[in-house]
Amino acid sequence: MRIDDTALRGKALYQEQIRSLVETQESLGKIVAIDIESGDYEVDSDLLVASRRLRTRHASARIWAERIGYNGVFAVGGTRTRTTVL
Template identity: 40%
Template sequence: MQTILWNREEVLPRAKHLYESRIRSKIDLEENVGKMVIIDIETGDYKVDENGLHAADYLSAKHPNARLLHLRTGYKLAASLGSVIERFYK
């Protein structure tokens, strides 16, 4: 699979769309509050875990060059990519 280069302006809207359209309804459960959800923004694959590093390792093993975005579930979501921090909701 060819790696897609995403710029900052493309990453967050893509992640928000994936989260809202495919992921939120599956993971928005009481037992997931406070856990991390890691999203591969190219494939839409995701993993929920209490430890974001474990979830990221899982997705990285499936797709070694994945662009991963981290979100904490159950709260107003803040997305981080490297040192970039943006809020989905205000």
């Protein structure tokens, strides 16, 4: 699977199945790590922690990450834009 395919699948899973479950005031700004094969996910303020927890259940997980409520996980040389209002 190419990186583009991973991104498309991860974004689709987030928008269609996961976003409505995780986009809360308490989780705004946290990271959601998504296994694009199973659709399973973990939420944490730390990307590595969320990914490691997910890999304990799915050792070969193909992980896509999103920052809840923002347009990017990290911002390099700029700022993240908030995409949701809670």
